[in-house]
Amino acid sequence: QLQLRESGPGLVKPSETLSLTCTVSGGSLDTTNYFWVWVRQPPRKGLEWIGTIFYTGATYFNPSLRSRVAMSIDLSNNRFSLSLNSVTAADTAFYYCARLGIPAAGTDEALDVWGQGTLVTVSS
Amino acid sequence: SYDLTQPPSVSVSPGQTASITCFGDKLGDTFTCWYQQKPGQSPVVVIYENDKRPSGIPARFAASISGNTATLTISETQALDEADYYCQAWDSSTIIFGGGTKLTVL
Numbered sequence: 662q663l664q665l666r667e668s669g670p671g672l673v674k675p676s677e678t679l680s681l682t683c684t685v686s687g688g689s690l691d692t693t694n695y696f697w698v699w700v701r702q703p704p705r706k707g708l709e710w711i712g713t714i715f716y717t718g719a720t721y722f723n724p725s726l727r728s729r730v731a732m733s734i735d736l737s738n739n740r741f742s743l744s745l746n747s748v749t750a751a752d753t754a755f756y757y758c759a760r761l762g763i764p765a766a767g768t769d770e771a772l773d774v775w776g777q778g779t780l781v782t783v784s785s
Numbered sequence: 786s787y788d789l790t791q792p793p794s795v796s797v798s799p800g801q802t803a804s805i806t807c808f809g810d811k812l813g814d815t816f817t818c819w820y821q822q823k824p825g826q827s828p829v830v831v832i833y834e835n836d837k838r839p840s841g842i843p844a845r846f847a848a849s850i851s852g853n854t855a856t857l858t859i860s861e862t863q864a865l866d867e868a869d870y871y872c873q874a875w876d877s878s879t880i881i882f883g884g885g886t887k888l889t890v891l
Contacts, residue, residue, distance in 0.1 A: 698880070708820075708828065708871055710880035721878040724786065757827060761880075764816075764834070771818045771833030772873070778827055 663688040665758050665776035672782050673752075679745040679781055683758030684738075691716050691736045694768045696761040699732065699743045701754040702778075709754075713761065714741055748783045755780050786876040787811055789883035796889045797862045805886045807855040807872030815875040817855045819848055822885075823868045831870075832857060864890050 669681035683697070690697060699711040712722040714732045722730050731744040745752060755778040762768030789809040797803035807817065817835050820828035830839055832848040835855070845860045855874075859866055867890045872883040 700880075700882075707885040708822075708873075708882040710882060713878070713880065723879065762833075769833050769837070769839070770816050771830045771839070772820070772828070773830055773833070773839065775827040775829075 663760065663774050665760065665774060667756060667758050667776045667779040669756075669779060669781070671780060672784065673748055674785050675749055675783055676747055679743075679748050679752060679783070681743045681756055681758075681779065681781070682740050683742070683776060684740045686739070689736075690734060690739050690741060694763060694766040696763065697734070697741050698759045698761050698772060700757045700759060700772070701752075702757070703751075703754040704780075706754075711743065711745075711756075750783050753781065753783045786879045786881055789872050789874060789881055791870075791872060791883040791886045793884070794887045794889065796891055797859075798891055799864060800861055803859040803862045803866070803888055803890075805857045805859075805870050805872075805888065807857070807883045808853055809855075809874060809881070809883075810853060811876060812853045812855055812874055813850055817848070817850060818873045819846075819855075819857045820871045820873060821866075821868045822871065828871065859888070862888075862890055866890060 664686045673679045696713045734741040757778045758776045759772040760774040764770045819832040822828040831846045847858045871885045
Protein backbone atom coordinates (compact mmCIF):
# COMPACT_ATOMS: atom_id res chain seq x y z
CA GLN A 662 0.00 0.00 0.00
CA LEU A 663 1.52 3.28 -1.13
CA GLN A 664 2.26 5.80 1.61
CA LEU A 665 3.62 9.32 1.39
CA ARG A 666 5.21 11.17 4.29
CA GLU A 667 6.25 14.80 4.37
CA SER A 668 9.23 15.91 6.43
CA GLY A 669 11.09 19.12 7.08
CA PRO A 670 11.41 22.05 9.46
CA GLY A 671 8.21 23.19 11.08
CA LEU A 672 9.47 26.74 11.51
CA VAL A 673 11.13 28.93 8.90
CA LYS A 674 12.20 32.55 9.27
CA PRO A 675 10.86 35.23 6.93
CA SER A 676 12.92 35.71 3.77
CA GLU A 677 14.51 32.28 4.14
CA THR A 678 13.87 29.11 2.14
CA LEU A 679 11.30 26.47 3.02
CA SER A 680 12.47 22.96 2.16
CA LEU A 681 10.34 19.83 2.43
CA THR A 682 10.77 16.22 1.37
CA CYS A 683 8.11 13.64 0.55
CA THR A 684 9.26 10.07 1.08
CA VAL A 685 7.32 7.36 -0.70
CA SER A 686 6.97 3.82 0.61
CA GLY A 687 5.10 0.84 -0.76
CA GLY A 688 5.65 1.93 -4.33
CA SER A 689 8.15 3.55 -6.65
CA LEU A 690 8.49 7.11 -7.87
CA ASP A 691 10.22 5.70 -10.94
CA THR A 692 7.07 5.16 -12.95
CA THR A 693 5.41 6.51 -16.05
CA ASN A 694 1.99 6.00 -14.48
CA TYR A 695 1.89 8.89 -12.02
CA PHE A 696 2.83 12.47 -11.36
CA TRP A 697 3.84 13.67 -7.90
CA VAL A 698 2.32 16.82 -6.47
CA TRP A 699 2.67 19.38 -3.69
CA VAL A 700 -0.43 21.09 -2.30
CA ARG A 701 -0.65 23.53 0.59
CA GLN A 702 -3.42 24.76 2.85
CA PRO A 703 -3.14 27.78 5.13
CA PRO A 704 -4.82 27.12 8.48
CA ARG A 705 -8.61 27.32 8.14
CA LYS A 706 -8.37 28.09 4.41
CA GLY A 707 -8.62 26.22 1.14
CA LEU A 708 -6.30 24.04 -0.89
CA GLU A 709 -3.69 25.53 -3.21
CA TRP A 710 -1.71 23.57 -5.79
CA ILE A 711 2.01 24.34 -5.66
CA GLY A 712 3.55 22.16 -8.33
CA THR A 713 3.86 18.80 -10.04
CA ILE A 714 6.87 16.68 -10.92
CA PHE A 715 7.31 13.63 -13.15
CA TYR A 716 9.91 10.90 -12.70
CA THR A 717 11.92 12.47 -15.51
CA GLY A 718 12.27 15.64 -13.48
CA ALA A 719 9.84 17.60 -15.62
CA THR A 720 7.99 20.15 -13.49
CA TYR A 721 4.88 22.31 -13.63
CA PHE A 722 4.29 25.13 -11.18
CA ASN A 723 1.48 27.35 -9.98
CA PRO A 724 1.99 30.61 -11.89
CA SER A 725 1.53 32.59 -8.68
CA LEU A 726 4.47 30.77 -7.06
CA ARG A 727 6.63 29.96 -10.06
CA SER A 728 9.28 32.59 -9.36
CA ARG A 729 9.95 31.16 -5.87
CA VAL A 730 9.45 27.40 -6.27
CA ALA A 731 11.69 24.52 -7.19
CA MET A 732 11.02 20.79 -7.11
CA SER A 733 13.34 17.83 -7.51
CA ILE A 734 13.06 14.08 -7.51
CA ASP A 735 15.46 11.50 -6.07
CA LEU A 736 14.63 8.14 -7.60
CA SER A 737 17.37 6.25 -5.79
CA ASN A 738 15.91 7.21 -2.41
CA ASN A 739 12.30 7.27 -3.58
CA ARG A 740 11.60 10.81 -2.52
CA PHE A 741 10.82 14.19 -4.03
CA SER A 742 11.34 17.63 -2.64
CA LEU A 743 9.94 21.14 -2.56
CA SER A 744 11.83 24.36 -2.12
CA LEU A 745 10.12 27.73 -1.68
CA ASN A 746 12.33 30.77 -1.25
CA SER A 747 11.78 34.25 0.15
CA VAL A 748 9.00 33.05 2.41
CA THR A 749 6.64 35.34 4.27
CA ALA A 750 3.88 34.78 6.82
CA ALA A 751 1.54 34.15 3.88
CA ASP A 752 3.42 30.91 3.23
CA THR A 753 2.42 29.52 6.63
CA ALA A 754 0.40 26.42 5.79
CA PHE A 755 -0.02 22.69 5.97
CA TYR A 756 1.98 21.24 3.11
CA TYR A 757 0.84 17.98 1.53
CA CYS A 758 2.44 15.73 -1.04
CA ALA A 759 0.18 13.56 -3.17
CA ARG A 760 0.08 11.17 -6.12
CA LEU A 761 -1.69 12.11 -9.35
CA GLY A 762 -2.81 9.49 -11.84
CA ILE A 763 -2.45 9.81 -15.60
CA PRO A 764 -5.38 8.51 -17.67
CA ALA A 765 -3.18 7.91 -20.70
CA ALA A 766 -1.17 5.54 -18.52
CA GLY A 767 -4.29 3.73 -17.33
CA THR A 768 -4.44 5.31 -13.89
CA ASP A 769 -7.20 7.46 -12.48
CA GLU A 770 -6.84 11.21 -13.01
CA ALA A 771 -7.09 12.18 -9.38
CA LEU A 772 -4.95 12.99 -6.38
CA ASP A 773 -5.63 9.56 -4.99
CA VAL A 774 -3.00 9.19 -2.26
CA TRP A 775 -2.04 11.99 0.11
CA GLY A 776 0.51 12.35 2.84
CA GLN A 777 -0.59 13.30 6.33
CA GLY A 778 0.60 16.87 5.82
CA THR A 779 3.11 18.94 7.73
CA LEU A 780 2.60 22.38 9.20
CA VAL A 781 5.20 24.96 8.30
CA THR A 782 5.08 28.24 10.16
CA VAL A 783 6.93 31.30 8.88
CA SER A 784 7.91 33.45 11.81
CA SER A 785 10.94 35.13 13.27
CA SER B 786 -5.66 29.81 -15.22
CA TYR B 787 -9.26 30.32 -14.16
CA ASP B 788 -11.25 30.18 -10.92
CA LEU B 789 -13.57 27.51 -9.60
CA THR B 790 -16.39 28.94 -7.53
CA GLN B 791 -18.12 27.00 -4.76
CA PRO B 792 -20.66 28.15 -2.18
CA PRO B 793 -18.89 28.65 1.17
CA SER B 794 -21.42 26.57 3.03
CA VAL B 795 -24.28 24.15 2.53
CA SER B 796 -26.57 22.78 5.21
CA VAL B 797 -28.59 19.59 5.04
CA SER B 798 -30.73 17.55 7.39
CA PRO B 799 -29.76 13.96 8.10
CA GLY B 800 -31.24 11.62 5.52
CA GLN B 801 -31.76 14.38 2.97
CA THR B 802 -29.83 15.09 -0.22
CA ALA B 803 -27.03 17.63 -0.26
CA SER B 804 -25.89 19.32 -3.45
CA ILE B 805 -22.63 21.25 -3.76
CA THR B 806 -21.92 23.18 -6.94
CA CYS B 807 -18.69 24.20 -8.60
CA PHE B 808 -18.67 26.77 -11.39
CA GLY B 809 -15.81 27.43 -13.77
CA ASP B 810 -15.56 28.95 -17.24
CA LYS B 811 -13.69 25.95 -18.60
CA LEU B 812 -15.34 23.17 -16.60
CA GLY B 813 -16.21 20.42 -18.98
CA ASP B 814 -13.03 20.93 -20.99
CA THR B 815 -11.18 18.65 -18.56
CA PHE B 816 -12.08 16.14 -15.88
CA THR B 817 -13.36 17.32 -12.51
CA CYS B 818 -12.64 15.71 -9.15
CA TRP B 819 -14.16 16.17 -5.72
CA TYR B 820 -12.34 15.82 -2.41
CA GLN B 821 -13.67 15.45 1.12
CA GLN B 822 -11.62 16.83 3.98
CA LYS B 823 -12.54 16.32 7.61
CA PRO B 824 -10.96 18.41 10.38
CA GLY B 825 -7.35 17.50 11.02
CA GLN B 826 -7.23 15.06 8.11
CA SER B 827 -5.83 15.02 4.60
CA PRO B 828 -8.22 15.33 1.66
CA VAL B 829 -9.75 12.17 0.25
CA VAL B 830 -10.96 11.85 -3.33
CA VAL B 831 -14.65 10.95 -3.45
CA ILE B 832 -15.25 11.54 -7.18
CA TYR B 833 -12.76 11.49 -10.06
CA GLU B 834 -13.01 11.94 -13.82
CA ASN B 835 -16.31 13.82 -13.43
CA ASP B 836 -18.50 11.05 -12.08
CA LYS B 837 -16.50 8.00 -11.02
CA ARG B 838 -16.35 6.78 -7.43
CA PRO B 839 -13.14 5.30 -6.04
CA SER B 840 -13.46 1.96 -4.33
CA GLY B 841 -14.55 2.40 -0.75
CA ILE B 842 -16.58 5.55 -1.41
CA PRO B 843 -20.29 4.94 -0.73
CA ALA B 844 -22.73 4.99 -3.62
CA ARG B 845 -24.43 7.90 -1.85
CA PHE B 846 -21.77 10.10 -3.45
CA ALA B 847 -22.43 11.06 -7.06
CA ALA B 848 -21.48 13.89 -9.37
CA SER B 849 -22.41 15.36 -12.70
CA ILE B 850 -21.50 18.21 -15.02
CA SER B 851 -23.82 20.46 -16.96
CA GLY B 852 -22.24 23.20 -19.00
CA ASN B 853 -19.83 25.08 -16.76
CA THR B 854 -21.18 23.73 -13.48
CA ALA B 855 -20.21 20.53 -11.71
CA THR B 856 -22.41 19.24 -8.92
CA LEU B 857 -21.58 16.84 -6.12
CA THR B 858 -24.65 15.14 -4.72
CA ILE B 859 -24.72 13.27 -1.44
CA SER B 860 -27.86 11.22 -0.96
CA GLU B 861 -29.18 10.11 2.42
CA THR B 862 -26.66 12.40 4.07
CA GLN B 863 -25.22 11.17 7.33
CA ALA B 864 -23.53 13.00 10.19
CA LEU B 865 -20.21 11.49 9.13
CA ASP B 866 -20.50 13.31 5.78
CA GLU B 867 -20.00 16.63 7.55
CA ALA B 868 -16.76 17.97 6.09
CA ASP B 869 -15.24 20.44 3.69
CA TYR B 870 -15.59 19.54 0.02
CA TYR B 871 -13.35 20.82 -2.75
CA CYS B 872 -13.79 20.57 -6.50
CA GLN B 873 -10.67 20.36 -8.64
CA ALA B 874 -10.01 20.65 -12.35
CA TRP B 875 -7.17 21.34 -14.75
CA ASP B 876 -6.16 24.24 -16.96
CA SER B 877 -3.44 22.96 -19.29
CA SER B 878 -0.89 21.49 -16.87
CA THR B 879 -2.04 23.45 -13.84
CA ILE B 880 -4.25 22.08 -11.10
CA ILE B 881 -7.06 24.30 -9.85
CA PHE B 882 -9.06 23.92 -6.65
CA GLY B 883 -12.34 25.50 -5.78
CA GLY B 884 -12.49 27.51 -2.59
CA GLY B 885 -14.23 24.73 -0.72
CA THR B 886 -17.70 24.21 0.71
CA LYS B 887 -18.37 23.42 4.35
CA LEU B 888 -21.16 20.86 4.53
CA THR B 889 -23.06 20.98 7.78
CA VAL B 890 -25.42 18.18 8.67
CA LEU B 891 -27.96 19.69 11.04
